[in-house]
Amino acid sequence: MKSWTRREFGCLTGAALLTALRPRMALGKTKARVVVIGGGIGGATVAKYLAASATTIDVTLVEPRQVYTTCFFSNLHLAGLRPLEQFTHGYEALTRQYGITVVHESAEAIDPAAKTVTLNNGSTLSYDRLIVAPGIAFRDAALEGYDEAAMEIMPHAWNAGQQTKLLRQQLESMEDGGLFVLVAPPNPFRCPPAPYERASLVASYFQRRKPKAKILILDAKDSFNAQDLFQDAWNRHYPGMIEWLPAQFTGGVTAIDAKTRSVITAGATFKAAVANVIPAQMAGRLAQQAGLANQSGWCPVDPVTFESALQPGVHLVGDAIIGGDMPKSAFCANSQAKACAFAIAADLTGSARFPAHLFNTCYTYLAPDDAFSNAISFKPVDGKFKSVISFVSKVEESSEVRRQAARAAEGWYDAFTHDVFG
Amino acid sequence: MTGKLRNRRVFSTRPVARSAIATALVLLFSQSGAAVGADQGAQLAANCTSCHRLDGHDKGIPPIIGLGEERLTSAMLAYRASQSPSHIMHAIALSLSDEEIASVARYVAAQGK
Numbered sequence: 001m002k003s004w005t006r007r008e009f010g011c012l013t014g015a016a017l018l019t020a021l022r023p024r025m026a027l028g029k030t031k032a033r034v035v036v037i038g039g040g041i042g043g044a045t046v047a048k049y050l051a052a053s054a055t056t057i058d059v060t061l062v063e064p065r066q067v068y069t070t071c072f073f074s075n076l077h078l079a080g081l082r083p084l085e086q087f088t089h090g091y092e093a094l095t096r097q098y099g100i101t102v103v104h105e106s107a108e109a110i111d112p113a114a115k116t117v118t119l120n121n122g123s124t125l126s127y128d129r130l131i132v133a134p135g136i137a138f139r140d141a142a143l144e145g146y147d148e149a150a151m152e153i154m155p156h157a158w159n160a161g162q163q164t165k166l167l168r169q170q171l172e173s174m175e176d177g178g179l180f181v182l183v184a185p186p187n188p189f190r191c192p193p194a195p196y197e198r199a200s201l202v203a204s205y206f207q208r209r210k211p212k213a214k215i216l217i218l219d220a221k222d223s224f225n226a227q228d229l230f231q232d233a234w235n236r237h238y239p240g241m242i243e244w245l246p247a248q249f250t251g252g253v254t255a256i257d258a259k260t261r262s263v264i265t266a267g268a269t270f271k272a273a274v275a276n277v278i279p280a281q282m283a284g285r286l287a288q289q290a291g292l293a294n295q296s297g298w299c300p301v302d303p304v305t306f307e308s309a310l311q312p313g314v315h316l317v318g319d320a321i322i323g324g325d326m327p328k329s330a331f332c333a334n335s336q337a338k339a340c341a342f343a344i345a346a347d348l349t350g351s352a353r354f355p356a357h358l359f360n361t362c363y364t365y366l367a368p369d370d371a372f373s374n375a376i377s378f379k380p381v382d383g384k385f386k387s388v389i390s391f392v393s394k395v396e397e398s399s400e401v402r403r404q405a406a407r408a409a410e411g412w413y414d415a416f417t418h419d420v421f422g
Numbered sequence: 423m424t425g426k427l428r429n430r431r432v433f434s435t436r437p438v439a440r441s442a443i444a445t446a447l448v449l450l451f452s453q454s455g456a457a458v459g460a461d462q463g464a465q466l467a468a469n470c471t472s473c474h475r476l477d478g479h480d481k482g483i484p485p486i487i488g489l490g491e492e493r494l495t496s497a498m499l500a501y502r503a504s505q506s507p508s509h510i511m512h513a514i515a516l517s518l519s520d521e522e523i524a525s526v527a528r529y530v531a532a533q534g535k
Contacts, residue, residue, distance in 0.1 A: 338465075359517075361472070393509075412482075
Protein backbone atom coordinates (compact mmCIF):
# COMPACT_ATOMS: atom_id res chain seq x y z
CA MET A 1 0.00 0.00 0.00
CA LYS A 2 1.05 3.53 -0.72
CA SER A 3 2.77 5.36 2.12
CA TRP A 4 1.77 8.99 2.48
CA THR A 5 4.45 11.64 2.43
CA ARG A 6 4.01 14.86 4.39
CA ARG A 7 3.50 16.74 1.18
CA GLU A 8 0.74 14.43 -0.01
CA PHE A 9 -0.85 14.60 3.43
CA GLY A 10 -0.99 18.38 3.07
CA CYS A 11 -2.67 18.00 -0.30
CA LEU A 12 -5.34 15.63 0.95
CA THR A 13 -8.24 17.98 0.39
CA GLY A 14 -7.56 18.10 -3.33
CA ALA A 15 -6.56 14.47 -3.53
CA ALA A 16 -9.46 13.07 -1.52
CA LEU A 17 -11.70 12.61 -4.56
CA LEU A 18 -8.96 10.80 -6.37
CA THR A 19 -8.18 8.63 -3.38
CA ALA A 20 -11.80 7.51 -3.26
CA LEU A 21 -11.57 6.36 -6.84
CA ARG A 22 -8.98 3.76 -5.88
CA PRO A 23 -10.23 0.19 -5.90
CA ARG A 24 -8.96 -2.60 -3.69
CA MET A 25 -5.21 -2.96 -3.87
CA ALA A 26 -3.87 -6.15 -5.34
CA LEU A 27 -0.97 -6.64 -2.96
CA GLY A 28 2.18 -8.13 -4.39
CA LYS A 29 0.90 -8.02 -7.96
CA THR A 30 3.05 -6.45 -10.67
CA LYS A 31 1.81 -3.02 -11.64
CA ALA A 32 -0.01 -2.64 -14.93
CA ARG A 33 1.87 -0.27 -17.24
CA VAL A 34 -0.11 2.41 -19.00
CA VAL A 35 1.55 4.81 -21.42
CA VAL A 36 -0.19 8.04 -22.40
CA ILE A 37 1.09 9.85 -25.49
CA GLY A 38 0.32 13.57 -25.54
CA GLY A 39 0.17 15.99 -22.61
CA GLY A 40 -2.64 18.24 -23.76
CA ILE A 41 -5.97 18.37 -21.95
CA GLY A 42 -7.10 14.84 -22.86
CA GLY A 43 -3.72 13.20 -22.22
CA ALA A 44 -2.96 14.98 -18.94
CA THR A 45 -6.47 14.29 -17.60
CA VAL A 46 -6.45 10.59 -18.46
CA ALA A 47 -2.96 10.20 -16.93
CA LYS A 48 -4.00 11.91 -13.72
CA TYR A 49 -7.28 10.05 -13.26
CA LEU A 50 -5.73 6.66 -14.06
CA ALA A 51 -2.85 7.21 -11.66
CA ALA A 52 -5.31 8.29 -9.01
CA SER A 53 -7.75 5.45 -9.67
CA ALA A 54 -5.44 2.63 -8.73
CA THR A 55 -2.03 2.39 -7.07
CA THR A 56 -1.59 -0.82 -9.05
CA ILE A 57 -1.34 1.14 -12.30
CA ASP A 58 1.96 2.68 -13.31
CA VAL A 59 1.40 5.70 -15.59
CA THR A 60 3.95 7.25 -17.97
CA LEU A 61 3.05 10.44 -19.84
CA VAL A 62 5.03 11.18 -23.02
CA GLU A 63 5.04 14.87 -23.93
CA PRO A 64 7.94 16.72 -25.59
CA ARG A 65 7.02 20.15 -24.21
CA GLN A 66 8.00 21.19 -20.69
CA VAL A 67 4.85 23.31 -20.37
CA TYR A 68 1.45 23.41 -22.03
CA THR A 69 -0.27 26.62 -23.09
CA THR A 70 -4.04 26.31 -23.40
CA CYS A 71 -5.66 27.26 -26.70
CA PHE A 72 -8.79 28.15 -24.79
CA PHE A 73 -8.50 31.68 -23.39
CA SER A 74 -5.50 32.44 -25.69
CA ASN A 75 -7.80 34.79 -27.66
CA LEU A 76 -7.69 37.05 -24.58
CA HIS A 77 -3.94 37.36 -25.18
CA LEU A 78 -4.54 38.29 -28.83
CA ALA A 79 -6.77 41.10 -27.59
CA GLY A 80 -3.97 42.35 -25.34
CA LEU A 81 -5.96 41.57 -22.21
CA ARG A 82 -3.73 38.89 -20.63
CA PRO A 83 -0.14 37.68 -20.80
CA LEU A 84 0.06 34.25 -22.43
CA GLU A 85 2.05 32.99 -19.43
CA GLN A 86 -1.18 33.13 -17.44
CA PHE A 87 -2.45 30.27 -19.61
CA THR A 88 0.68 28.14 -19.33
CA HIS A 89 0.88 25.06 -17.09
CA GLY A 90 3.61 22.61 -16.07
CA TYR A 91 3.46 18.89 -15.34
CA GLU A 92 5.15 18.98 -11.93
CA ALA A 93 2.00 18.33 -9.91
CA LEU A 94 1.19 15.24 -11.96
CA THR A 95 4.53 13.76 -10.90
CA ARG A 96 4.59 15.09 -7.34
CA GLN A 97 1.02 14.33 -6.31
CA TYR A 98 0.07 11.39 -8.52
CA GLY A 99 3.39 9.65 -9.15
CA ILE A 100 3.16 9.93 -12.93
CA THR A 101 6.44 9.56 -14.83
CA VAL A 102 6.57 12.40 -17.34
CA VAL A 103 8.97 11.78 -20.24
CA HIS A 104 9.76 14.93 -22.21
CA GLU A 105 10.41 13.25 -25.55
CA SER A 106 8.23 12.87 -28.60
CA ALA A 107 6.74 9.49 -29.52
CA GLU A 108 7.91 8.45 -32.97
CA ALA A 109 6.23 5.08 -33.51
CA ILE A 110 3.81 2.60 -31.99
CA ASP A 111 4.09 -1.17 -32.35
CA PRO A 112 0.68 -2.54 -31.32
CA ALA A 113 1.80 -6.18 -31.70
CA ALA A 114 4.88 -5.81 -29.48
CA LYS A 115 3.04 -3.23 -27.31
CA THR A 116 5.88 -0.76 -27.41
CA VAL A 117 6.29 2.94 -28.11
CA THR A 118 9.53 4.22 -29.66
CA LEU A 119 10.69 7.67 -28.58
CA ASN A 120 12.78 10.12 -30.59
CA ASN A 121 15.80 9.48 -28.35
CA GLY A 122 15.76 5.87 -29.56
CA SER A 123 14.47 4.33 -26.33
CA THR A 124 11.29 2.24 -26.14
CA LEU A 125 8.50 2.05 -23.58
CA SER A 126 6.51 -1.17 -23.04
CA TYR A 127 2.84 -0.97 -22.15
CA ASP A 128 -0.13 -3.08 -21.17
CA ARG A 129 -2.48 -0.32 -22.31
CA LEU A 130 -1.74 2.66 -24.51
CA ILE A 131 -3.71 5.88 -24.67
CA VAL A 132 -3.01 8.26 -27.53
CA ALA A 133 -4.10 11.89 -27.27
CA PRO A 134 -2.42 13.34 -30.36
CA GLY A 135 -4.56 16.43 -30.80
CA ILE A 136 -4.79 17.91 -34.29
CA ALA A 137 -2.53 18.29 -37.29
CA PHE A 138 -3.08 20.49 -40.34
CA ARG A 139 -4.02 18.75 -43.56
CA ASP A 140 -1.16 18.78 -46.02
CA ALA A 141 -1.67 21.06 -48.99
CA ALA A 142 -5.12 22.10 -47.74
CA LEU A 143 -4.26 25.62 -48.88
CA GLU A 144 -1.78 26.12 -51.69
CA GLY A 145 1.22 28.14 -50.54
CA TYR A 146 0.54 27.75 -46.82
CA ASP A 147 3.73 25.99 -45.75
CA GLU A 148 5.84 26.32 -42.59
CA ALA A 149 7.57 29.45 -43.88
CA ALA A 150 4.17 31.04 -44.63
CA MET A 151 3.00 30.22 -41.09
CA GLU A 152 5.72 32.55 -39.77
CA ILE A 153 4.29 35.39 -41.86
CA MET A 154 0.58 34.59 -41.65
CA PRO A 155 0.27 32.64 -38.37
CA HIS A 156 -2.40 30.05 -37.62
CA ALA A 157 -2.15 30.50 -33.84
CA TRP A 158 -4.19 27.29 -33.53
CA ASN A 159 -1.67 25.66 -31.18
CA ALA A 160 -1.13 28.16 -28.40
CA GLY A 161 2.41 29.40 -27.77
CA GLN A 162 4.89 31.04 -30.13
CA GLN A 163 2.28 31.30 -32.90
CA THR A 164 -0.12 33.14 -30.58
CA LYS A 165 2.61 35.60 -29.57
CA LEU A 166 3.54 36.16 -33.21
CA LEU A 167 -0.04 37.01 -34.16
CA ARG A 168 -0.35 39.30 -31.14
CA GLN A 169 2.84 41.17 -32.14
CA GLN A 170 1.53 41.61 -35.67
CA LEU A 171 -1.82 42.95 -34.43
CA GLU A 172 -0.01 45.33 -32.08
CA SER A 173 2.27 46.74 -34.77
CA MET A 174 -0.50 46.98 -37.38
CA GLU A 175 -1.41 50.55 -38.36
CA ASP A 176 -4.86 51.92 -37.64
CA GLY A 177 -7.04 51.42 -40.70
CA GLY A 178 -5.38 48.09 -41.60
CA LEU A 179 -7.27 44.97 -42.70
CA PHE A 180 -7.10 41.86 -40.50
CA VAL A 181 -8.08 38.78 -42.52
CA LEU A 182 -9.08 35.63 -40.65
CA VAL A 183 -9.37 32.42 -42.68
CA ALA A 184 -11.82 30.08 -40.90
CA PRO A 185 -11.49 26.31 -41.47
CA PRO A 186 -13.98 23.69 -42.74
CA ASN A 187 -15.70 21.32 -40.28
CA PRO A 188 -14.71 19.49 -38.19
CA PHE A 189 -12.01 21.48 -36.41
CA ARG A 190 -10.72 22.22 -32.92
CA CYS A 191 -13.05 24.46 -30.89
CA PRO A 192 -15.98 25.43 -33.18
CA PRO A 193 -16.69 28.90 -31.71
CA ALA A 194 -13.01 29.90 -31.45
CA PRO A 195 -12.41 31.62 -34.84
CA TYR A 196 -15.44 33.84 -34.20
CA GLU A 197 -14.48 34.50 -30.57
CA ARG A 198 -11.07 35.50 -31.93
CA ALA A 199 -12.65 37.97 -34.37
CA SER A 200 -14.77 39.36 -31.51
CA LEU A 201 -11.87 39.88 -29.10
CA VAL A 202 -9.54 41.30 -31.76
CA ALA A 203 -12.38 43.71 -32.62
CA SER A 204 -12.52 44.79 -28.97
CA TYR A 205 -8.78 45.51 -29.15
CA PHE A 206 -9.15 47.45 -32.42
CA GLN A 207 -12.01 49.44 -30.94
CA ARG A 208 -9.75 50.53 -28.09
CA ARG A 209 -6.55 51.13 -30.09
CA LYS A 210 -7.18 51.11 -33.85
CA PRO A 211 -10.81 52.17 -34.38
CA LYS A 212 -10.47 52.49 -38.18
CA ALA A 213 -9.24 48.89 -38.61
CA LYS A 214 -11.45 46.25 -40.26
CA ILE A 215 -11.81 42.50 -39.84
CA LEU A 216 -12.67 40.19 -42.74
CA ILE A 217 -13.54 36.56 -42.05
CA LEU A 218 -13.17 34.34 -45.12
CA ASP A 219 -14.96 31.15 -44.18
CA ALA A 220 -14.74 27.65 -45.67
CA LYS A 221 -18.32 27.16 -44.41
CA ASP A 222 -21.72 28.72 -45.08
CA SER A 223 -22.70 28.92 -41.42
CA PHE A 224 -20.95 28.62 -38.08
CA ASN A 225 -21.35 27.75 -34.42
CA ALA A 226 -23.65 30.06 -32.40
CA GLN A 227 -23.88 32.36 -35.44
CA ASP A 228 -26.90 34.30 -34.11
CA LEU A 229 -25.10 35.10 -30.84
CA PHE A 230 -21.95 36.26 -32.62
CA GLN A 231 -23.67 38.36 -35.27
CA ASP A 232 -25.89 40.01 -32.65
CA ALA A 233 -22.79 40.86 -30.60
CA TRP A 234 -20.87 42.18 -33.61
CA ASN A 235 -23.74 44.55 -34.40
CA ARG A 236 -24.00 45.71 -30.78
CA HIS A 237 -20.30 46.02 -29.89
CA TYR A 238 -18.45 46.60 -33.17
CA PRO A 239 -20.88 47.97 -35.76
CA GLY A 240 -19.35 47.95 -39.26
CA MET A 241 -16.03 46.49 -38.15
CA ILE A 242 -16.42 42.74 -38.83
CA GLU A 243 -17.42 41.33 -42.21
CA TRP A 244 -18.06 37.60 -42.58
CA LEU A 245 -18.01 36.05 -46.05
CA PRO A 246 -19.32 32.47 -46.32
CA ALA A 247 -17.87 30.01 -48.85
CA GLN A 248 -20.94 30.36 -51.06
CA PHE A 249 -20.01 34.03 -51.68
CA THR A 250 -16.28 33.61 -52.25
CA GLY A 251 -15.99 30.06 -53.58
CA GLY A 252 -13.73 29.38 -50.60
CA VAL A 253 -10.08 30.18 -49.94
CA THR A 254 -7.89 28.28 -52.39
CA ALA A 255 -4.39 29.68 -51.90
CA ILE A 256 -2.12 31.88 -49.79
CA ASP A 257 0.57 34.22 -51.07
CA ALA A 258 2.84 34.90 -48.12
CA LYS A 259 5.08 37.30 -50.07
CA THR A 260 2.25 39.78 -50.52
CA ARG A 261 0.38 38.62 -47.39
CA SER A 262 -2.62 37.84 -49.58
CA VAL A 263 -5.48 35.37 -49.30
CA ILE A 264 -6.79 34.11 -52.63
CA THR A 265 -10.36 32.88 -53.17
CA ALA A 266 -11.99 31.56 -56.33
CA GLY A 267 -13.09 35.06 -57.33
CA ALA A 268 -10.82 37.59 -55.61
CA THR A 269 -7.53 38.29 -53.84
CA PHE A 270 -7.58 39.97 -50.44
CA LYS A 271 -4.39 41.74 -49.36
CA ALA A 272 -4.12 41.80 -45.58
CA ALA A 273 -2.17 43.97 -43.15
CA VAL A 274 -2.31 41.01 -40.77
CA ALA A 275 -3.63 37.56 -41.68
CA ASN A 276 -4.57 34.63 -39.45
CA VAL A 277 -4.88 31.46 -41.51
CA ILE A 278 -6.54 28.53 -39.75
CA PRO A 279 -6.16 25.52 -42.06
CA ALA A 280 -8.27 22.37 -42.41
CA GLN A 281 -7.47 19.82 -39.71
CA MET A 282 -7.18 16.09 -39.00
CA ALA A 283 -6.00 13.86 -36.14
CA GLY A 284 -2.39 14.40 -35.05
CA ARG A 285 0.56 13.01 -36.99
CA LEU A 286 1.17 9.93 -34.81
CA ALA A 287 -2.45 8.80 -35.17
CA GLN A 288 -2.07 8.89 -38.96
CA GLN A 289 1.23 6.95 -38.88
CA ALA A 290 -0.01 4.32 -36.44
CA GLY A 291 -3.11 3.45 -38.44
CA LEU A 292 -5.48 4.91 -35.83
CA ALA A 293 -7.23 7.27 -38.29
CA ASN A 294 -9.65 6.22 -41.00
CA GLN A 295 -10.24 7.84 -44.39
CA SER A 296 -11.83 10.87 -42.74
CA GLY A 297 -8.45 11.69 -41.16
CA TRP A 298 -9.93 11.24 -37.68
CA CYS A 299 -9.93 8.30 -35.22
CA PRO A 300 -13.03 6.15 -34.67
CA VAL A 301 -13.39 4.77 -31.11
CA ASP A 302 -15.76 2.77 -28.94
CA PRO A 303 -17.80 5.46 -27.11
CA VAL A 304 -17.75 3.57 -23.80
CA THR A 305 -14.10 2.45 -23.50
CA PHE A 306 -12.51 4.85 -26.03
CA GLU A 307 -10.65 1.89 -27.51
CA SER A 308 -9.66 2.40 -31.12
CA ALA A 309 -12.01 0.79 -33.65
CA LEU A 310 -8.92 0.11 -35.78
CA GLN A 311 -6.20 -1.03 -33.30
CA PRO A 312 -7.26 -3.14 -30.28
CA GLY A 313 -5.51 -2.27 -27.01
CA VAL A 314 -4.99 1.35 -28.04
CA HIS A 315 -7.33 4.02 -26.66
CA LEU A 316 -7.77 7.59 -27.88
CA VAL A 317 -9.23 10.74 -26.31
CA GLY A 318 -9.57 14.39 -27.27
CA ASP A 319 -9.67 16.33 -30.53
CA ALA A 320 -8.39 13.40 -32.64
CA ILE A 321 -11.47 11.21 -32.21
CA ILE A 322 -14.72 11.18 -34.20
CA GLY A 323 -17.95 9.26 -33.98
CA GLY A 324 -21.00 11.38 -33.37
CA ASP A 325 -21.94 14.65 -31.80
CA MET A 326 -19.07 15.51 -29.44
CA PRO A 327 -17.30 18.70 -30.59
CA LYS A 328 -13.53 19.05 -30.45
CA SER A 329 -13.22 21.06 -27.25
CA ALA A 330 -10.98 20.95 -24.20
CA PHE A 331 -14.02 20.23 -22.03
CA CYS A 332 -14.97 17.22 -24.17
CA ALA A 333 -11.38 15.97 -24.05
CA ASN A 334 -11.42 16.22 -20.24
CA SER A 335 -14.79 14.48 -20.01
CA GLN A 336 -13.75 11.68 -22.39
CA ALA A 337 -10.46 11.24 -20.54
CA LYS A 338 -12.21 10.58 -17.22
CA ALA A 339 -14.60 8.05 -18.77
CA CYS A 340 -11.65 6.37 -20.51
CA ALA A 341 -9.58 6.29 -17.29
CA PHE A 342 -12.42 4.70 -15.31
CA ALA A 343 -13.05 2.11 -18.06
CA ILE A 344 -9.36 1.13 -18.24
CA ALA A 345 -9.00 1.09 -14.44
CA ALA A 346 -12.02 -1.24 -14.22
CA ASP A 347 -10.49 -3.50 -16.86
CA LEU A 348 -7.05 -3.64 -15.28
CA THR A 349 -8.11 -3.95 -11.63
CA GLY A 350 -11.54 -5.58 -11.78
CA SER A 351 -13.16 -2.64 -9.98
CA ALA A 352 -16.85 -1.79 -10.43
CA ARG A 353 -18.07 -0.13 -13.63
CA PHE A 354 -20.64 2.64 -13.68
CA PRO A 355 -22.34 4.33 -16.65
CA ALA A 356 -20.13 7.19 -17.79
CA HIS A 357 -21.45 10.73 -18.15
CA LEU A 358 -20.07 12.82 -20.98
CA PHE A 359 -20.48 16.58 -21.11
CA ASN A 360 -19.39 19.66 -22.95
CA THR A 361 -19.46 23.18 -21.55
CA CYS A 362 -17.88 26.13 -23.31
CA TYR A 363 -17.64 29.73 -22.24
CA THR A 364 -17.11 32.03 -25.23
CA TYR A 365 -16.24 35.73 -25.13
CA LEU A 366 -18.08 38.20 -27.38
CA ALA A 367 -16.39 41.13 -25.63
CA PRO A 368 -14.27 41.30 -22.46
CA ASP A 369 -17.42 41.67 -20.32
CA ASP A 370 -19.87 39.77 -22.55
CA ALA A 371 -19.65 35.96 -22.65
CA PHE A 372 -22.07 33.17 -23.42
CA SER A 373 -22.06 29.50 -22.49
CA ASN A 374 -23.43 26.22 -23.73
CA ALA A 375 -23.96 22.85 -22.09
CA ILE A 376 -24.48 19.51 -23.78
CA SER A 377 -24.70 16.00 -22.37
CA PHE A 378 -23.92 12.95 -24.48
CA LYS A 379 -24.65 9.24 -24.32
CA PRO A 380 -23.20 6.31 -26.25
CA VAL A 381 -25.96 5.16 -28.64
CA ASP A 382 -25.32 2.48 -31.29
CA GLY A 383 -21.56 2.91 -31.05
CA LYS A 384 -21.64 6.70 -31.41
CA PHE A 385 -21.71 9.76 -29.15
CA LYS A 386 -25.24 11.11 -29.22
CA SER A 387 -26.16 14.56 -27.93
CA VAL A 388 -29.14 14.09 -25.61
CA ILE A 389 -29.54 17.43 -23.83
CA SER A 390 -28.32 20.76 -25.18
CA PHE A 391 -28.65 24.36 -24.01
CA VAL A 392 -27.02 27.58 -25.16
CA SER A 393 -27.30 31.23 -24.10
CA LYS A 394 -29.92 33.28 -25.91
CA VAL A 395 -29.55 36.43 -28.01
CA GLU A 396 -31.98 38.39 -25.83
CA GLU A 397 -30.13 37.82 -22.54
CA SER A 398 -29.43 40.90 -20.42
CA SER A 399 -25.97 42.45 -20.30
CA GLU A 400 -25.85 41.58 -16.58
CA VAL A 401 -26.33 37.88 -17.37
CA ARG A 402 -23.51 38.13 -19.91
CA ARG A 403 -21.24 39.94 -17.44
CA GLN A 404 -21.86 37.14 -14.95
CA ALA A 405 -20.95 34.58 -17.62
CA ALA A 406 -17.68 36.43 -18.32
CA ARG A 407 -16.87 36.28 -14.60
CA ALA A 408 -17.88 32.61 -14.38
CA ALA A 409 -15.60 31.89 -17.36
CA GLU A 410 -12.59 33.03 -15.32
CA GLY A 411 -13.58 30.79 -12.44
CA TRP A 412 -14.15 27.91 -14.81
CA TYR A 413 -10.66 28.33 -16.28
CA ASP A 414 -9.10 28.22 -12.84
CA ALA A 415 -11.00 25.12 -11.69
CA PHE A 416 -10.64 23.33 -15.03
CA THR A 417 -6.88 23.75 -15.34
CA HIS A 418 -6.56 22.72 -11.69
CA ASP A 419 -8.55 19.58 -12.57
CA VAL A 420 -6.17 18.79 -15.44
CA PHE A 421 -2.74 19.90 -14.22
CA GLY A 422 -3.17 20.56 -10.47
CA MET B 423 -14.07 24.29 31.65
CA THR B 424 -16.72 24.36 28.96
CA GLY B 425 -14.74 27.02 27.13
CA LYS B 426 -11.61 24.90 27.23
CA LEU B 427 -13.47 21.92 25.91
CA ARG B 428 -14.92 23.99 23.11
CA ASN B 429 -11.44 25.23 22.21
CA ARG B 430 -10.09 21.72 22.14
CA ARG B 431 -12.95 20.64 19.99
CA VAL B 432 -12.38 23.44 17.53
CA PHE B 433 -8.71 22.51 17.41
CA SER B 434 -9.40 18.85 16.84
CA THR B 435 -11.68 19.50 13.86
CA ARG B 436 -9.51 21.98 11.95
CA PRO B 437 -9.66 21.44 8.20
CA VAL B 438 -6.54 19.32 7.71
CA ALA B 439 -7.49 16.87 10.44
CA ARG B 440 -11.09 16.73 9.20
CA SER B 441 -10.11 16.04 5.63
CA ALA B 442 -7.66 13.39 6.81
CA ILE B 443 -10.47 11.69 8.73
CA ALA B 444 -12.75 11.91 5.70
CA THR B 445 -10.02 10.47 3.51
CA ALA B 446 -9.36 7.66 5.94
CA LEU B 447 -13.07 6.80 5.97
CA VAL B 448 -13.22 6.88 2.20
CA LEU B 449 -10.17 4.63 1.98
CA LEU B 450 -11.80 2.26 4.45
CA PHE B 451 -15.05 2.18 2.48
CA SER B 452 -13.27 1.70 -0.79
CA GLN B 453 -11.71 -1.49 0.55
CA SER B 454 -14.93 -2.88 1.98
CA GLY B 455 -18.28 -4.01 0.61
CA ALA B 456 -19.50 -0.40 0.65
CA ALA B 457 -17.06 0.41 -2.16
CA VAL B 458 -19.69 0.47 -4.91
CA GLY B 459 -21.62 3.47 -3.60
CA ALA B 460 -18.51 5.37 -2.57
CA ASP B 461 -16.80 4.80 -5.88
CA GLN B 462 -19.82 5.75 -7.94
CA GLY B 463 -20.08 9.03 -6.02
CA ALA B 464 -16.39 9.67 -6.60
CA GLN B 465 -16.64 8.91 -10.32
CA LEU B 466 -19.67 11.17 -10.66
CA ALA B 467 -17.91 13.89 -8.68
CA ALA B 468 -15.18 13.82 -11.34
CA ASN B 469 -17.76 15.61 -13.51
CA CYS B 470 -18.10 18.36 -10.88
CA THR B 471 -14.36 19.04 -10.82
CA SER B 472 -14.32 20.17 -14.46
CA CYS B 473 -15.81 23.45 -13.14
CA HIS B 474 -15.72 23.38 -9.31
CA ARG B 475 -12.72 22.99 -7.07
CA LEU B 476 -12.94 20.42 -4.30
CA ASP B 477 -10.65 22.48 -2.08
CA GLY B 478 -13.39 25.13 -1.97
CA HIS B 479 -11.13 27.82 -3.49
CA ASP B 480 -13.48 28.66 -6.33
CA LYS B 481 -13.15 32.02 -8.06
CA GLY B 482 -16.40 33.15 -9.66
CA ILE B 483 -18.01 29.68 -9.79
CA PRO B 484 -20.32 28.80 -6.88
CA PRO B 485 -18.46 26.49 -4.45
CA ILE B 486 -19.94 23.04 -3.76
CA ILE B 487 -17.86 22.28 -0.70
CA GLY B 488 -19.32 22.70 2.77
CA LEU B 489 -22.97 22.55 1.71
CA GLY B 490 -24.08 19.24 3.21
CA GLU B 491 -25.75 16.28 1.56
CA GLU B 492 -29.36 17.47 1.81
CA ARG B 493 -28.62 20.91 0.44
CA LEU B 494 -26.62 19.49 -2.46
CA THR B 495 -29.42 17.03 -3.26
CA SER B 496 -32.14 19.66 -3.16
CA ALA B 497 -30.00 22.03 -5.25
CA MET B 498 -29.49 19.35 -7.91
CA LEU B 499 -33.23 18.58 -7.95
CA ALA B 500 -33.98 22.29 -8.35
CA TYR B 501 -31.46 22.57 -11.18
CA ARG B 502 -33.08 19.56 -12.83
CA ALA B 503 -36.52 21.22 -12.63
CA SER B 504 -35.56 24.56 -14.17
CA GLN B 505 -33.26 26.02 -16.80
CA SER B 506 -32.88 29.08 -14.59
CA PRO B 507 -30.51 30.13 -13.03
CA SER B 508 -28.00 27.88 -14.83
CA HIS B 509 -28.55 26.01 -18.08
CA ILE B 510 -25.22 24.29 -17.47
CA MET B 511 -26.37 22.78 -14.17
CA HIS B 512 -29.77 22.09 -15.73
CA ALA B 513 -28.15 19.94 -18.46
CA ILE B 514 -26.01 18.10 -15.91
CA ALA B 515 -28.83 17.51 -13.42
CA LEU B 516 -31.12 16.26 -16.20
CA SER B 517 -28.56 13.62 -17.13
CA LEU B 518 -28.41 12.18 -13.59
CA SER B 519 -30.84 9.69 -12.04
CA ASP B 520 -32.18 10.17 -8.49
CA GLU B 521 -29.75 7.51 -7.28
CA GLU B 522 -26.83 9.20 -9.00
CA ILE B 523 -27.75 12.58 -7.48
CA ALA B 524 -27.91 10.97 -4.03
CA SER B 525 -24.59 9.24 -4.60
CA VAL B 526 -22.71 12.33 -5.79
CA ALA B 527 -24.27 14.53 -3.07
CA ARG B 528 -23.20 12.05 -0.39
CA TYR B 529 -19.70 11.99 -1.78
CA VAL B 530 -19.24 15.75 -2.26
CA ALA B 531 -20.76 16.50 1.17
CA ALA B 532 -18.22 14.15 2.76
CA GLN B 533 -15.39 16.18 1.19
CA GLY B 534 -16.46 19.28 3.11
CA LYS B 535 -16.43 17.65 6.53
